[in-house]
Amino acid sequence: AQSVTQLGSHVSVSEGALVLLRCNYSSSVPPYLFWYVQYPNQGLQLLLKYTSAATLVKGINGFEAEFKKSETSFHLTKPSAHMSDAAEYFCGHDMRFGAGTRLTVKP
Amino acid sequence: KAGVTQTPRYLIKTRGQQVTLSCSPISGHRSVSWYQQTPGQGLQFLFEYFSETQRNKGNFPGRFSGRQFSNSRSEMNVSTLELGDSALYLCASRQGATEAFFGQGTRLTVV
Numbered sequence: 267a268q269s270v271t272q273l274g275s276h277v278s279v280s281e282g283a284l285v286l287l288r289c290n291y292s293s294s295v296p297p298y299l300f301w302y303v304q305y306p307n308q309g310l311q312l313l314l315k316y317t318s319a320a321t322l323v324k325g326i327n328g329f330e331a332e333f334k335k336s337e338t339s340f341h342l343t344k345p346s347a348h349m350s351d352a353a354e355y356f357c358g359h360d361m362r363f364g365a366g367t368r369l370t371v372k373p
Numbered sequence: 374k375a376g377v378t379q380t381p382r383y384l385i386k387t388r389g390q391q392v393t394l395s396c397s398p399i400s401g402h403r404s405v406s407w408y409q410q411t412p413g414q415g416l417q418f419l420f421e422y423f424s425e426t427q428r429n430k431g432n433f434p435g436r437f438s439g440r441q442f443s444n445s446r447s448e449m450n451v452s453t454l455e456l457g458d459s460a461l462y463l464c465a466s467r468q469g470a471t472e473a474f475f476g477q478g479t480r481l482t483v484v
Contacts, residue, residue: 302475309475310475363416365414366415
């Protein structure tokens with residue numbers, strides 16, 4: 267079965283620091299991969315998606331993710347964290363999602 | 374274009390009762406999926422419907438069921454509610470293999 271694994275249920279960074287949220291997928295076929303963000307008491311909002319057009323995908327709010335087939339990874343990064351980035355992030359593959367990573371941004 | 378609409382937004386039920394949640398997808402989207410979200414358990418896949426047929430199912434007991442109507446609207450039913458069923462239930466719709474669009478969710482509390 268296809269699945270995604272998010273490493274780290276909680277990540278804490280200082281404002282201005284690099285954000286790195288990890289996601290690995292398992293699949294034998296070229297995947298569609300997604301990153302979503304969820305703010306408190308809201309549904310999930312798409313940050314970015316990989317559909318095999320380019321390995322480096324840019325999304326909203328300054329986030330980007332790199333698809334690495336050799337590592338079966340699709341990690342999410344942002345060069346400089348902002349307080350407003352504090353939320354829960356989900357990596358998705360087809361209709362399945364990882365367990366989520368809660369990002370905390372310290373002032 | 375209207376987004377995914379879930380009703381009701383909040384619900385309180387007693388153990389042993391049953392509940393029905395509703396989801397109206399984005400117009401033109403034929404796939405609807407349901408998820409249960411609880412603290413510590415993340416987003417757990419319940420099932421996916423496409424053109425009125427269940428296409429995929431997660432690892433949930435038979436108390437959890439769903440259906441999809443010809444207009445793509447979907448309902449999810451949970452029978453014999455347990456305290457552990459308290460969660461945020463999210464519905465998502467999509468067109469083809471593209472990204473899913475999520476509703477705001479229904480917060481179910483079982484007392």
